[in-house]
Amino acid sequence: KFSEAIDLFSQALSHNPNDYRFYVNRSYCYDSIQDFRSALKDADTAISLRPDWPKCHYRRGKALAGLKNYQESELSLKKVLTLEKDCDEALSELWHVRYGAIVGMGYDTTTANLYSSQYDSIKEALSALSIKGEEQKLISRRISADIWNQKSGFADKKDSFTDDDIYISDDEYNAVREASFEETSPTNPFGWKALWVGNVALTANLETVTALFRKFGALNYCNIFKGNNGG
DSSP: OHHHHHHHHHHHHHHOTTOHHHHHHHHHHHHHTTOHHHHHHHHHHHHHHOTTOHHHHHHHHHHHHHTTOHHHHHHHHHHHHHHOTTOHHHHHHHHHHHHHHHHHTTOOHHHHHHHHHHOSSHHHHHHHHHHHHHHHHHHHHHHHHHHHHHHHTOTTOTTOOOTTOOOOOHHHHHHHHHHTTTSOOTTOTTOOOOOOOBSOOTTOOHHHHHHHHHTTSOOSOOOOBGGGTBO
């Protein structure tokens, strides 16, 4: 049916090539059969004929999203909102564009769902995800450094460093931590504070584990459950 409609709109345009509505409608038909390049071409033509009509820009945004050009799609859809601020279709499509961009960067669907809802632009969402990623890297490096120092017997030698020691400055760690403190972790959307760690070595003691976790903030409670190999 869409192919037939495309033929009919093409015939109509042969008689009236300056009617932007025909281009918008044909763009919709092309989009429906996933011919996104043709949909984009018709949307661009419609914009050139009627730049102040929101539907022209909406169709351009949809076509660009189909081509996975999410950044440009977002710009076109936001243009719709400058012309019609309460356009629900544009708002909904903007969410899908953010979602597609985040998934396209390799993040899982749960993370994409959360960050698409929390942020109003692709740039903001990806920036927040990048900060979270850097924070996790710093935490991992700090934990690795603690384990290395404990195994090497250097845990209390804070003023003695060799080329093999791993050192993360407090300024470096805190800069990233503070920048993302108010954001919600994609794996902890409700901000729960409890943490359970499995496969704790039988030789671990409560004093060592408590000292390790206190490096990252105050603890309300810490314990080791030997029977479960967890803490």
